[in-house]
Amino acid sequence: MTIKQALLWADRKLKETEDSKKSAYFLLKNVILKDESLILAYPEFLLTKRQELKFKQWILKRKKNLPVCYIVGFIDFYGLRFKVNKDVLIPRPETEVLVEMILSSVITAQAGIQKIKHLGSDLVISDIGTGSGAIGLSLAKNLPEAKIYLVDISSKALKVAKKNSKINNIQNVIFKKGNLLEPLSEKADIVVANLPYIPTEDLKGLPLDITCHEPRLALDGGEDGMDVYRQFFNQVKNKLKTCGKIYLEIGENQGEKVKDLSLGVFPNANVLLKKDWAGLDRYVIVDL
Numbered sequence: 001m002t003i004k005q006a007l008l009w010a011d012r013k014l015k016e017t018e019d020s021k022k023s024a025y026f027l028l029k030n031v032i033l034k035d036e037s038l039i040l041a042y043p044e045f046l047l048t049k050r051q052e053l054k055f056k057q058w059i060l061k062r063k064k065n066l067p068v069c070y071i072v073g074f075i076d077f078y079g080l081r082f083k084v085n086k087d088v089l090i091p092r093p094e095t096e097v098l099v100e101m102i103l104s105s106v107i108t109a110q111a112g113i114q115k116i117k118h119l120g121s122d123l124v125i126s127d128i129g130t131g132s133g134a135i136g137l138s139l140a141k142n143l144p145e146a147k148i149y150l151v152d153i154s155s156k157a158l159k160v161a162k163k164n165s166k167i168n169n170i171q172n173v174i175f176k177k178g179n180l181l182e183p184l185s186e187k188a189d190i191v192v193a194n195l196p197y198i199p200t201e202d203l204k205g206l207p208l209d210i211t212c213h214e215p216r217l218a219l220d221g222g223e224d225g226m227d228v229y230r231q232f233f234n235q236v237k238n239k240l241k242t243c244g245k246i247y248l249e250i251g252e253n254q255g256e257k258v259k260d261l262s263l264g265v266f267p268n269a270n271v272l273l274k275k276d277w278a279g280l281d282r283y284v285i286v287d288l
């Protein structure tokens with residue numbers, strides 16, 4: 001079977017699946033382990049029997065709406081490769097922005113412009129609801145002197161995060177299992193969290209890729225999507241240093257609610273809402 005035949009075969013199988021062409025290219029690229037340009041430039045390239053079999057198996061999995069990242073078993077996030085499976089949410093590109101915001105804030109602070117007190121080897125960051133470890137491990141890789149806590153209530157998710165720390169050769173992390181900030185005994189300079197924030201009713205309207213395969217524990221934020229963030233704000237005061245910062249990813253209609261929650265706990269804080277690429281409220285920074 002050639003590349004052209006493989007893509008035509010996939011097209012027929014996936015006609016009712018979302019992003020069918022994009023999925024077929026991505027899967028084929030990861031079967032033949034060649035650059036996408038080869039797929040485009042050499043439609044007559046012949047797959048080996050083993051490649052053909054693997055491609056067909058993967059396409060049939062995709063037909064059942066399994067996300068392509070679960071099929072190939074990884075995703076690239078902030079320049080690192082993360083193993084993913086059904087026990088963890090697939091990290092989204094918008095979450096890379098959260099990592100970028102924290103890194104640039106720390107670098108600015110290191111240049112003496114901002115007020116985070118503890119830098120270099122004293123810097124402590126807690127990533128709450130770490131899942132695959134995408135946020136915490138990306139920070140740890142870029143801040144090798146810092147100490148990063150990775151917390152999740154799911155032991156299966158923590159197992160994936162631990163594997164990802166090994167794959168990426170990251171040592172400056174400590175894993176904790178438990179409810180939000182409860183398992184932490186050390187106060188952090190920065191607390192970052194991308195917690196479940198989708199209102200339960202809204203889950204029904206999401207694509208099957210998400211609702212049938214990604215963990216509900218990573219998505220469901222209760223009736224208004226805010227249940228887990230309300231708990232988070234009940235706990236965070238005792239887990240953050242005096243001049244600390246909080247970075248959160250939130251749902252598009254939750255900006256004002258999260259701002260109110262933040263000011264309820266930290267009345268003198270500067271609370272900033274930031275938008276995503278679509279112009280929707282997506283991030284909150286609480287600067288104490």
Ligand SMILES: C[S@@+](CC[C@H](N)C(=O)[O-])C[C@H]1O[C@@H](n2cnc3c(N)ncnc32)[C@H](O)[C@@H]1O
Nearest residue numbers: 089091129130131152153154179180194196218
């Ligand atoms: C939206 S996912 C985010 C995963 C990862 N941080 C990311 O950005 O890709 C939320 C994560 O929070 C975890 N979680 C949900 N409730 C929690 C709780 N009460 N305490 C700790 N972790 C929780 C879930 O298991 C899941 O891994």
